[in-house]
Amino acid sequence: xxxxxxxxxxxxxxxxxxxxxxxxxxxxxxxxxxxxxxxxxxxxxxxxxxxxxxxxxxxxxxxxxxxxxxxxxxxxxxxxxxxxxxxxxxxxxxxxxxxxxxxxxxxxxxxxxxxxxxxxxxxxxxxxxxxxxxxxxxxxxxxxxxxxxxxxxxxxxxxxxxxxxxxxxxxxxxxxxxxxxxxxxxxxxxxxxxxxxxxxxxxxxxxxxxxxxxxxxxxxxxxxxxxxxxxxxxxxxxxxxxxxxxxxxxxxxxxxxxxxxxxxxxxxxxxxxxxxxxxxxxxxxxxxxxxxxxxxxxxxxxxxxxxxxxxxxxxxxxxxxxxxxxxxxxxxxxxxxxxxxxxxxxxxxxxxxxxxxxxxxxxxxxxxxxxxxxxxxxxxxxxxxxxxxxxxxxxxxxxxxxxxxxxxxxxxxxxxxxxxxxxxxxxxxxxxxxxxxxxxxxxxxxxxxxxxxxx
Amino acid sequence: xxxxxxxxxxxxxxxxxxxxxxxxxxxxxxxxxxxxxxxxxxxxxxxxxxxxxxxxxxxxxxxxxxxxxxxxxxxxxxxxxxxxxxxxxxxxxxxxxxxxxxxxxxxxxxxxxxxxxxxxxxxxxxxxxxxxxxxxxxxxxxxxxxxxxxxxxxxxxxxxxxxxxxxxxxxxxxxxxxxxxxxxxxxxxxxxxxxxxxxxxxxxxxxxxxxxxxxxxxxxxxxxxxxxxxxxxxxxxxxxxxxxxxxxxxxxxxxxxxxxxxxxxxxxxxxxxxxxxxxxxxxxxxxxxxxxxxxxxxxxxxxxxxxxxxxxxxxxxxxxxxxxxxxxxxxxxxxxxxxxxxxxxxxxxxxxxxxxxxxxxxxxxxxxxxxxxxxxxxxxxxxxxxxxxxxxxxxxxxxxxxxxxxxxxxxxxxxxxxxxxxxxxxxxxxxxxxxxxxxxxxxxxxxxxxxxxxx
Numbered sequence: 009x010x011x012x013x014x015x016x017x018x019x020x021x022x023x024x025x026x027x028x029x030x031x032x033x034x035x036x037x038x039x040x041x042x043x044x045x046x047x048x049x050x051x052x053x054x055x056x057x058x059x060x061x062x063x064x065x066x067x068x069x070x071x072x073x074x075x076x077x078x079x080x081x082x083x084x085x086x087x088x089x090x091x092x093x094x095x096x097x098x099x100x101x102x103x104x105x106x107x108x109x110x111x112x113x114x115x116x117x118x119x120x121x122x123x124x125x126x127x128x129x130x131x132x133x134x135x136x137x138x139x140x141x142x143x144x145x146x147x148x149x150x151x152x153x154x155x156x157x158x159x160x161x162x163x164x165x166x167x168x169x170x171x172x173x174x175x176x177x178x179x180x181x182x183x184x185x186x187x188x189x190x191x192x193x194x195x196x197x198x199x200x201x202x203x204x205x206x207x208x209x210x211x212x213x214x215x216x217x218x219x220x221x222x223x224x225x226x227x228x229x230x231x232x233x234x235x236x237x238x239x240x241x242x243x244x245x246x247x248x249x250x251x252x253x254x255x256x257x258x259x260x261x262x263x264x265x266x267x268x269x270x271x272x273x274x275x276x277x278x279x280x281x282x283x284x285x286x287x288x289x290x291x292x293x294x295x296x297x298x299x300x301x302x303x304x305x306x307x308x309x310x311x312x313x314x315x316x317x318x319x320x321x322x323x324x325x326x327x328x329x330x331x332x333x334x335x336x337x338x339x340x341x342x343x344x345x346x347x348x349x350x351x352x353x354x355x356x357x358x359x360x361x362x363x364x365x366x367x368x369x370x371x372x373x374x375x376x377x378x379x380x381x382x383x384x385x386x387x388x389x390x391x392x393x394x395x396x397x398x399x400x401x402x403x404x405x406x407x408x409x410x411x412x413x414x415x416x417x418x419x420x421x422x423x424x425x426x427x428x429x430x431x432x433x434x435x436x437x438x439x440x441x442x443x444x445x446x447x448x449x450x451x452x453x454x455x456x457x458x459x460x461x462x463x
Numbered sequence: 464x465x466x467x468x469x470x471x472x473x474x475x476x477x478x479x480x481x482x483x484x485x486x487x488x489x490x491x492x493x494x495x496x497x498x499x500x501x502x503x504x505x506x507x508x509x510x511x512x513x514x515x516x517x518x519x520x521x522x523x524x525x526x527x528x529x530x531x532x533x534x535x536x537x538x539x540x541x542x543x544x545x546x547x548x549x550x551x552x553x554x555x556x557x558x559x560x561x562x563x564x565x566x567x568x569x570x571x572x573x574x575x576x577x578x579x580x581x582x583x584x585x586x587x588x589x590x591x592x593x594x595x596x597x598x599x600x601x602x603x604x605x606x607x608x609x610x611x612x613x614x615x616x617x618x619x620x621x622x623x624x625x626x627x628x629x630x631x632x633x634x635x636x637x638x639x640x641x642x643x644x645x646x647x648x649x650x651x652x653x654x655x656x657x658x659x660x661x662x663x664x665x666x667x668x669x670x671x672x673x674x675x676x677x678x679x680x681x682x683x684x685x686x687x688x689x690x691x692x693x694x695x696x697x698x699x700x701x702x703x704x705x706x707x708x709x710x711x712x713x714x715x716x717x718x719x720x721x722x723x724x725x726x727x728x729x730x731x732x733x734x735x736x737x738x739x740x741x742x743x744x745x746x747x748x749x750x751x752x753x754x755x756x757x758x759x760x761x762x763x764x765x766x767x768x769x770x771x772x773x774x775x776x777x778x779x780x781x782x783x784x785x786x787x788x789x790x791x792x793x794x795x796x797x798x799x800x801x802x803x804x805x806x807x808x809x810x811x812x813x814x815x816x817x818x819x820x821x822x823x824x825x826x827x828x829x830x831x832x833x834x835x836x837x838x839x840x841x842x843x844x845x846x847x848x849x850x851x852x853x854x855x856x857x858x859x860x861x862x863x864x865x866x867x868x869x870x871x872x873x874x875x876x877x878x879x880x881x882x883x884x885x886x887x888x889x890x891x892x893x894x895x896x897x898x899x900x901x902x903x904x905x906x907x908x909x910x911x912x913x914x915x916x917x918x
Contacts, residue, residue, distance in 0.1 A: 019616075023743075030619055030750060071745050072712035085716060116595040125587050132580050140571040140767040164485055176631070177793030187668075209791045213642075215670070257527035261540060288478070290526050291485060312595040314798035336664045338632030339794050343769035 025064045044082040106419030107454035111397035111442040131347035145334040147174025150350035164291030166298040173320040181320035186214035188329040194239030202428040220430035227255030230262040240273040252391025280309040284394040376443040379455035397442040408437030414461035480519040499537040561874030562909035566852035566897040586802035600789040602629025605805035619746030621753040628775040636759045636775035641669035643784040649694030657883040675885035682710030685717040695728040707846025735764040739849040831898040834910035852897040863892030869916035
C-alpha cells in the first residue's frame with residue numbers, strides 16, 4: 009500500500025498512521041472500495057505493532073473513512089467524494105505607497121506602546137477570574153463608566169454609563185443600528201454625498217436602501233433629507249468626511265426638528281473630532297437630542313485601528329435591541345482590552361497622547377500646506393482646519409482620475425474626491441491628501457511629485 | 464441668571480462656562496427664547512473676562528443652542544426639545560450561584576495568565592508599526608498559519624492558511640455564514656433538536672428560518688434532514704451539544720451525500736472537542752468534505768470566553784463573501800490578541816494548557832460521577848465521555864422544571880434539558896450538570912443538594 013508516512017517522534021504512531029490514511033483516502037490514492045491490507049501485514053510493512061493498525065482502522069471506520077465487514081476485510085468507504093480541490097488563493101496584501109497620503113489613516117508610528125502595555129498588564133493583573141468568563145454584552149463596566157465621563161466632558165454627550173455600548177468599530181456600530189432599524193420595519197437610510205463609503209456599505213449589508221443626500225458648505229442639506237423619505241440618517245456633523253465642512257447651527261436645528269417630527273434616527277459618526285487645529289470642536293449633536301441621536305466614536309484615529317475598539321451611545325429606546333444584537337452575534341472586543349482602555353482613559357494617558365498627537369499633526373499639516381503653496385500654488389486648499397487630511401482642489405479642467413493615477417505611479421497615494429461621491433462628479437476636481445502618516449520630509453517630497461502629476 | 468457653575472482649575476474658564484450653559488439649556492432651566500444677559504454683565508457676575516463670555520456665546524450659537532440677532536441680544540434657541548428624559552436602566556448582572564453547574568462554562572480560574580501575558584507582551588514588542596493600522600480582514604497571518612497547522616494536526620481539518628478566517632466567537636462565525644447564505648437566496652437552515660440555542664438565535668437574526676431536526680443516539684437524523692428542505696445545517700457531529708452523542712460513520716456519510724446532492728452547506732461547530740476522557744475524538748467532518756463543510760472553533764472552552772477569539776474555515780467558494788462581511792462590518796479581534804494567540808500556539812503553550820486542563824476536568828468529572836452515584840444512585844448518567852458537562856436522567860415521573868428550581872433555590876445552578884429542546888419535551892426528564900467550574904468539594908456538596916432537590 010502506498011502510504012506517505014515517515015514516523016516521527018512526539019506524536020503517537022497511531023496518530024501518524026491515521027493521518028496518513030486520511031490523506032491517502034482524501035487524495036484518492038486509496039480509492040473508494042479498495043481493500044486495505046490485513047492489519048498484521050500492514051503492521052509488518054510499517055514496523056509497528058499490530059495494535060496500532062487495528063486501532064487506526066477502527067478510528068477511521070468510526071469516522072466513516074473506512075468500512076469493515078466481517079469476512080470481507082477493511083475497505084475504503086464509498087465516500088461521497090469531494091467535487092473539487094480547494095482553490096489555493098494568495099492572501100491579498102494592502103497596496104503600499106512610498107508616500108502614503110491616502111486619507112483615513114492615523115500615524116501608527118506614534119502608537120503609545122509602553123503606555124498600552126502597562127494598561128494591558130494592569131488589566132490582566134487586576135481582573136478577577138470571574139471576569140474571564142462571558143462579559144456583559146454592552147461592554148466592561150469600567151470602560152463604560154470611563155467613556156461616559158470622557159464623552160460628557162470632551163463632547164457634550166449626555167449619557168449614563170449603562171447606556172454606553174462598547175463595540176469593535178464604527179462600522180460595527182452602524183451595522184448593529186441598521187439591523188435594529190430594519191427589524192422595526194425601517195427600509196431607507198440617508199447617507200452623505202459625498203461621504204464615507206462605509207455608510208453605504210453597512211446600510212446595504214443590512215438589506216436597507218442607502219439614499220444619498222447632498223452635503224454643501226453648511227453641511228447636510230436638511231431640506232433634501234426631508235424629501236428623501238428615510239427612517240434614519242448617518243452623518244459626520246462636527247467634521248464632514250471627506251470635505252471637512254462643519255454643520256451650521258441652523259442646519260443642526262432643522263435636522264433635529266426633522267428627526268423629531270418623523271421619529272427618525274440620526275447617527276452621528278464622531279470619527280476624528282479630536283483633531284482640530286483652530287477653535288474647539290462643536291459639541292456633539294447627541295447632546296442636543298439624546299433621544300434621537302446615536303453617537304458613534306472609535307479609537308482608530310486616536311490610538312490604532314488594530315485595537316478594534318469603538319463605542320456607541322444609542323437613544324435609550326434602542327439600547328435593548330442593540331444589546332440583543334451583541335448577545336446573539338457574540339461580537340465584542342476582549343474584556344482585557346476594554347479594561348485596558350478604561351485604565352488608559354482614567355489615567356489621563358489618552359488625553360496626554362491626544363495633546364501630543366495634535367501637536368504632531370498640526371506640524372505635519374503646516375508642512376504640507378507650505379509645500380503645496382510652494383509647489384502647487386494653483387490648487388485651492390480646503391478642509392485643513394481639522395482632521396487628518398485636506399482637500400486640494402485642482403485647476404479647472406484637470407482630469408482628477410488621470411492626476412491621481414500619475415501620482416500613484418510616482419509613488420504618491422491619494423484619493424480622488426469622486427471616490428467618495430455617490431451621485432455626482434465633483435467640480436472642480438479634487439484630491440484628498442492625508443498628512444498624518446508620512447514624515448514631514450516625505451510630505452514635502454510628495455507635494456513636489458504631486459506638482460508633476462497635476463501638470 | 465441661574466448657572467450652576469463653580470470654576471475649577473485645569474479646564475479653561477470658557478469651556479466650563481459653555482458646559483454650564485449647555486446643561487442649563489438642555490435641562491430647561493434656561494427656557495427656549497429667553498434672553499441671556501449681555502456678555503459684560505455676565506462676565507462681571509461670574510468674575511471672568513468679557514472675552515470668555517463672548518467666545519462662549521459664540522460657540523453655543525455655532526452649535527445651535529443660542530441664537531444671536533443684532534439688536535435683540537442673545538437668546539436661547541428654540542431647540543426642538545427632547546421628548547423624554549433618558550431612561551435610567553440598571554446594568555444587568557449575570558445570575559450567580561453558590562454552586563454553578565450550568566453547562567457551557569470552562570474553569571476560568573485555570574486561565575494561564577502568565578503565559579498569556581508573555582504572549583501579549585511578545586506580540587506588542589514584535590509587531591511592526593505598520594501592523595497597528597487596519598489588518599487583513601481574514602485575520603493576522605501568523606494566527607492563520609498557526610491555526611491551519613494546529614487544526615490539520617489535531618482535527619484533520621484540510622485548510623490552507625489563506626482560508627482560515629479569524630473571528631470573535633462561534634456565534635460570530637454562524638452570523639456571517641447565515642448572512643452569506645441569505646444573500647445567495649438561502650432561506651432555511653436546519654438546527655439540532657435538542658441543540659445549542661445560539662444555532663436558532665443566529666439563524667433568526669439573519670432573517671432566515673430555523674428548522675429543528677431531531678438528534679438521536681447516532682447523531683442528527685439525516686433522513687429527516689433530507690425532508691426538511693433546507694439550504695444549510697449547523698451541527699456538532701464530534702460531540703453533540705448538549706447530549707454528548709457522537710455522530711455515527713453511516714450518518715456522516717449520509718450527511719455528506721445529502722449535502723453534495725443538494726449543494727447545501729454543513730456547518731460543523733467543533734466547540735469542545737479538546738476534552739475527551741476516553742478514546743481520541745473523531746476527526747473533523749470538514750476533513751472529509753472541505754468543499755461542503757464550514758468548520759467553526761473557539762477559545763471560549765480552551766482559554767477564556769473573555770478573549771473573544773474564534774475561527775472559521777469556510778468552503779472555498781464562500782471565502783470571498785465571508786471576507787466581504789468582515790470588510791463591511793469592521794468586526795475582528797484586535798491584531799495584538801490574534802498574534803498573541805499565534806505565539807501561544809506556536810510555543811505549544813496551548814497544547815500544554817490543554818493537557819493540564821484535561822487532567823483537571825477528568826478529575827472533576829470523576830468526582831461528580833462518584834458523588835452522583837453516592838447521593839443519587841437512581842439517576843442514569845450519559846454524555847460523560849467527553850466535554851465539560853454530563854446529563855443526569857431523572858427517575859420516571861420527576862418534574863424537570865420543579866427539580867431545577869429547587870436546585871436553584873438551594874444554590875445549585877443547572878440547566879433543564881428542555882431548555883435546549885426546540886419541539887419536544889424530553890422524556891424522561893434530565894438535567895445538564897457542568898463540572899468544569901466548581902471545585903471538587905463543591906461538586907460533592909452540589910450533588911448532595913441535588914439529591915434533596917430530586918426527591
